[in-house]
Amino acid sequence: SQTIHQWPATLVQPVGSPLSLECTVEGTSNPNLYWYRQAAGRGLQLLFYSVGIGQISSEVPQNLSASRPQDRQFILSSKKLLLSDSGFYLCAWRDRGRNSPLHFGNGTRLTVT
Amino acid sequence: GDSVTQMEGPVTLSEEAFLTINCTYTATGYPSLFWYVQYPGEGLQLLLKATKADDKGSNKGFEATYRKETTSFHLEKGSVQVSDSAVYFCALDNDYKLSFGAGTTVTVRA
Numbered sequence: 001s002q003t004i005h006q007w008p009a010t011l012v013q014p015v016g017s018p019l020s021l022e023c024t025v026e027g028t029s030n031p032n033l034y035w036y037r038q039a040a041g042r043g044l045q046l047l048f049y050s051v052g053i054g055q056i057s058s059e060v061p062q063n064l065s066a067s068r069p070q071d072r073q074f075i076l077s078s079k080k081l082l083l084s085d086s087g088f089y090l091c092a093w094r095d096r097g098r099n100s101p102l103h104f105g106n107g108t109r110l111t112v113t
Numbered sequence: 114g115d116s117v118t119q120m121e122g123p124v125t126l127s128e129e130a131f132l133t134i135n136c137t138y139t140a141t142g143y144p145s146l147f148w149y150v151q152y153p154g155e156g157l158q159l160l161l162k163a164t165k166a167d168d169k170g171s172n173k174g175f176e177a178t179y180r181k182e183t184t185s186f187h188l189e190k191g192s193v194q195v196s197d198s199a200v201y202f203c204a205l206d207n208d209y210k211l212s213f214g215a216g217t218t219v220t221v222r223a
Contacts, residue, residue, distance in 0.1 A: 032209060034211075036213075043215035044157075044213040044216070046212070090157065099145045099164045099206070101162060102204075102211055104157040106156045107156050
């Protein structure tokens with residue numbers, strides 16, 4: 001069966017520090033991968049998605065970047081965190097095919113102080 | 114662009130009450146529609162889906178019907194339980210990516 005791992009679960013970082021959140025998927029190949037951010041009361045915002053190794057699409061201009069160094073690994077990064085980067089970050093995957101559902105990780109709660 | 118609008122919460126109900134969460138969408142083409150649920154401290158889980166007009170998705174007593182004429186996908190449950198307390202998200206899929214509504218927080222009291 002397929003599983004998705006996302007870590008860390010919680011993170012407190014000072015303003016200006018770097019960020020690296022990692023997500024890996026097991027039990028499938030060639031998945032589409034996604035990073036979402038959930039800010040309080042604002043729903044889910046798509047940040048990045050990837051349809052293959054090295055292929056990253058950015059949905060909004062951010063202080064963030066994403067990389068996909070391996071087929072089932074998706075990394076969210078920042079060189080210098082801002083206070084506004086605080087939120088709940090969710091990684092997700094889906095099989096190729098428009099009707100396949102997203103499968104989410106348990107999320108990372110990031111607090112920038 | 115594609116977008117989803119769902120009713121604002123929070124919604125507070127008593128156990129065994131009827132629940133409706135409205136969801137409407139704007140999209141080109143023929144999107145698939147989903148409802149996701151997020152329990153406290155967890156990621157999102159798929160609740161149900163519908164892939165074409167007039168399809169009805171159902172799961173755990175929840176239902177939603179894909180209405181193309183009204184561009185809606187309202188979620189309903191006839192008798193809620195305390196365990197249904199969660200945040201519910203409506204979503205549409207019209208390309209590689211899903212667009213989500215803002216979420217509706219539902220609290221069910223015993």
